[in-house]
Amino acid sequence: MLLSIEGLSRAFGSTQALDAASLSINRGEVVALMGANGAGKSTLVKILAGLIEADAGSIYFDGRPYHAKSPAEAAARGIVTVHQSTDVIGIPGMTVADALLLDQFADGRQPFFLSHRSLRRRAAAILSDVGFDLPLDRDFSELGTADRQLVAIARALSNQAKLLILDEPTASLSAREAERFYQMVRGLKARGIAVLYISHRTADLQALADRVVVLRGGRVVAQQARPIDLVKAIETMIGRPLSLVHPQRRTVPGRPVLHLSGVRIFNDTPAFDLTLREGEVVALTGVLGAGKSRLLSLLFGLGRFASGRAVLDGAAYAPSGPAEAIARGVVLAGEDRHRASFIPAGWPGESIASTISLPYLRRWHPHGILRERREQAAATDAIARLGIKATGPAASVWSLSGGNQQKVVLARWDAEPSRLLMLDEPFQGVDVGARQDIIAALRSRTDRATLLATSDPEEALEVADRVIVIDRHRLLEQTPPDRRTNSTLIGARHEELA
Amino acid sequence: GGIAGAPAPFDKGGVKIALIGYISAGDFFQAYQAGAEAQAKALGIDLQVFQGRQDAAQQREQVLQAINLGVKAIVIDHGQPEALADVAQQALDKGIKVVAFDVNLNNPAIPQVEQSDHRLAELALDQALKDNGTAFKAGYVYVAGFAPLDRRNEIWDKVKAANPGIVEAARFGTVSDTTATATADQAKAVFRANPDISVVFAPYDEFARGVKLAAADLGIQDKVKIYSADVSTADIQEITEKGSPWVATAATNPSVVGAVSIRAAALQIAGDQVPHQIVVEPALITQKQLRDAGVTTIDELAKKVPAFSTSTAVTASWIPAAAF
């Protein structure tokens, strides 16, 4: 046995994040850690990674007691972690190559004196080992969420780990990168490296897990070895039966909300048309870097189309910035919650309530003086509706688990009516149960159009009335309405494009 | 052009002299510089002014730079002797004349121009003793580390020792962007803690203005008397104001000192001897004197108190008077 954990507990204030959890992993084994949002998975990971300390419990690793006080100590013992937050991977202002080599700078695997060329060569070697394609000389801050995850994975895989911990490494990867990633993990497994794996994507679990451990309320409530019954595991995890019925497509599409005609994202990319109607949910899918986020941000006023015309509710639409877009009823929940939605910890505005209220300050506090009660009410409502696990509306978003943070972002843009709701990778880290609830809520609204971008074709099929594939900044195909029969087709299309 | 009848090289003009100051800001130094410039102009001198900006290391560097520029003489205005002595000697070695104002370079070849801080303090304190007798409670405004203040302080210590009846009840002072108001804030605290102070010795006009402001704020203008050093147009107005507690100040005219410094340099270049010690005598200026003469600005002061406006120190028939 490589790792064995006995009775591990950890509380944050009044929240018992881990409650005497016990767990073990063998060499060469891939263990999937399942659990609803806020179940305590990341807390367990952080303890193993030497980031926080446990209140009680014991850990044995590689035959010796284990008590890491810093990430450096954890790495020295052979535990390498990819954390859930994409904010803690690289350094804005430094290159992607630097981000790939960061832990080698820290543990001294790199020579003391560096040259630009050797640095680039080593970084390229790391990338080619894992078979990812990343721009080495670009500033890390310019990378999208998915690219950041690739950096984190590549870096972790380049380490000499005995135990690799992956906390939602694939949350925004597309099928192609995910498949490449599965191969890598299997390769590690063959070399006897153990993997502790956390994901809310059933595809991942199916492809990789030798064993699943289900965590609920900080306790281990079930374990399964192969063959794994995922549905059963998920039901244990969320504590209720999973409805596998896909919501049906509404028959009456409403009035057109947004109409794009002959728009081009760049000068030299093909023009396309697109119409979004009231009451419909449209999913935009495509490989990593295909231009999903770019299209959404153009619609949100962050830049202009190279050509073409947009009409919103019958009037020309060319927003000069988010302020105007929001005023016109077009809103966007960005894909990187830390950068795009949250105020830092310890600063006014970090609470759940004020995170939700930020775009609506004028509406909710019409006289200029803050009325805390108005936003508390909205937050309390969101907490109940989306099942956000938090101590209350005044809790800091930084005290929430990753999935619950994401729910706060969704709650923000759902708090007031809009004409076009755009969601970029909305379900990152959101557990299966919550995702179903959110999807149902999204689909129940007929007063607006919803456009969401996702790199996971399965997810697109699960949520949307219409799925649009985007590739190299052109819209490729609008699939016919019957989604289930077409699911394989989209998957195939995806492969072909990639 | 040069001056007809003047000894070489002043008959041709264009003689280069460097003026290297330590402190750049403030009225005193501006007036000093203006006097020097006026005298230089009258003598057809090409005056190169270096700004020390209160940086002794930089001032030292500037002496070296002046040597490199090939000037005929260097006037050093204040500074730190330790930082200047060796470079001044280097200048002398290269045949460059050096004049020092208010910084003791301790070198027989360097004439020392002095406005005599000791004399300033003596004049002001003598007047204080005359007005108040030899026994009183005093407040003293002083910040160590500023050479002129340190020299004035020596006299204060001497006077106290000679008159045991003088009690220094409080010592305060601060030098900042707002010296006057900051000193006023301190003075208020001091007056509150020591209501029996009747005399304040503030040997720097900014200090005196602060103390006066404090006395006005507390409404005790008639209970204290302020004795200071230095003078400016604004000071004259404050001294002569109705009910002003600021009764006397001792001062030299900085422009005169500036002109004297340049003349000392010029005479040396022309080959004349100048005394080693050149003292510009300060004058005592009392409130009564100013009011009686109806003086409101420094120019009027210069006109009405000739001792204040001219100095016969180091001059020669060929040297035209400077107009300032």
Place this chain on the structure above:
Amino acid sequence: MNTRRDPHALADALPLAAQLRDGLRRGVVFLLLAALVLIFSVLQPAFLTLANAMSILQAVAVVAIIGTGVTVTLAVGGFDLSVGAVAASSVMAASYAMIVLDLGAFATVALVLAFGIVVGLFNALLIVRLKVPDLLATLSTMFLLTGLQLIPTAGRSISAGLILPDGSKATGKVDPLFLAIGRSSLFETLPLPVLLMILVAIVLFVLTERTRFGRLLFATGGNETATRLAGAPVERLRGFAYVLSASLAALGGIIVAARIGRGDVSSGASLLMDSVAASLIGFAVRGLRRPNVGGTIVGAVFVGVLLNGLTMLNAPYYTQDFIKGAVLVSALALTYGINRKMR
């Protein structure tokens, strides 16, 4: 520059010991202040009088007013290094307006405030339009002003009868009404500068802590991108902060000019340091660990009490800076050092 708290730290409700620790952390500046007042009053009865309290407030009014401006720039995630220079050049500008241009008190005040606004707009232009980093932009403005203020009078300070560079004599004089700004008191007790400080403090406290505008200011400072994506005019908000801080600095300069009654040459460096100190000490007040207007005022008063008391006790001036530093360090150590166990 890292003024924010660690995103992984927390402070939830906990056992009594922890609550006490937390209370101490929040109250430490007030406790120290009370201790100082107590000690000074015992050693020197004249300390604890209304008149002396007013003297202390009068002494800190300018620094407090300028400090609140700095605080607002800190709130939007910036930093205004030019405030000292703005205040110093406002002193010059006010005297110039009256003595050389022969303006009255009202015109002078209007002119100087307009000057402050222009400087603020200039800073905003550099920072918001040209994207120059805050420190860098305000530093160059500082140098610019330090030089600029001296040019009209060729480096001389300004008082009635000033000889201008062209040789003529200035004819104006300081308007007594203007002097009243710095020298008169309401009901013979409350000095006007203190009143101004209180007004500024109240207005800015409400603005920053109790209005949606203040929320947006802080949000901009916390995460500019997120705030822009929420539809806020972040550029205008940041620009506003610089215009505000420069205007408050100009107001501070007006008060100084009215106190000293002439245009004095100075770099404003000590005004800058003292007002920055006030806003930084403000971080520790109530354990907020962030810029806040209330804290800035308390911070300024704290330093004022210390210096006034030490002067009354006739402590030599050279010990005052040291004691100021020592008291500051203890306040910080207590505010920030306590409660580290919670991680």
Place this chain on the structure above:
Amino acid sequence: MNTRRDPHALADALPLAAQLRDGLRRGVVFLLLAALVLIFSVLQPAFLTLANAMSILQAVAVVAIIGTGVTVTLAVGGFDLSVGAVAASSVMAASYAMIVLDLGAFATVALVLAFGIVVGLFNALLIVRLKVPDLLATLSTMFLLTGLQLIPTAGRSISAGLILPDGSKATGKVDPLFLAIGRSSLFETLPLPVLLMILVAIVLFVLTERTRFGRLLFATGGNETATRLAGAPVERLRGFAYVLSASLAALGGIIVAARIGRGDVSSGASLLMDSVAASLIGFAVRGLRRPNVGGTIVGAVFVGVLLNGLTMLNAPYYTQDFIKGAVLVSALALTYGINRKMR
């Protein structure tokens, strides 16, 4: 093989105009510097001599050395406000060591450097252990030192024959060997302070830009959490930066003491401002827009050339600050303002 459309890597495949703009942005400080040198040489032939070049470097050596220390603290995301005070008190400490304690040159240098290290450790303690924000911690250290340096001599400057507070007279004198640190030149041309500056610059340039240690310093400043998670000892890195900057400030103080030959009471405020200015101007050098040691040195030299040239042209001191500010603003506007179209 990157087939992806990359909106930000457009620069390499772009029209000539854009490339020129980019070149201008990177080179603007050098262009301005060249222009200044040209103008000054034409107007004053004595400007362009080796001796004057050395004078300029000599004049900026201290500011450049202290500035590189500030740069390193900026690199780790901090800011050291105490460097001016450290340098000022090092001047006092050096003189005290020789004149009062009667130590020789070597012992004095060792003592003062040790003093710098201790101050750096104190800052590091406040910042790293007690989590006091950098600005706040170094500001209080600044006040502490400004006061502390005055206490041993009761506020007096230190020169041979100093009367101590207890009435006795100091017996030591300044060691000529010590003075040589500030006053001697290598081969009669290269002043020792300039040599020290060059050494410091080279060592720190290599350390920060060419070693894995330097990468970690910048990484700590850019994203401390990410760097810690990668296994780097971020606390020690930040501590190191403060110890380094205080030691360099102490070295700067040693040079100043050796140049002026006595312990002069000063606040160090102008040293602080000038070295901060040098490191901030450094941001604009090569268009890097981040702290960098090479830029700091260039920034210091830039200001040095400007002031030296203006002095040679007999520009009054009050125009010098203004011109300094104006040149700074133009350099910034060009570095940061250009290329905004591209986004």
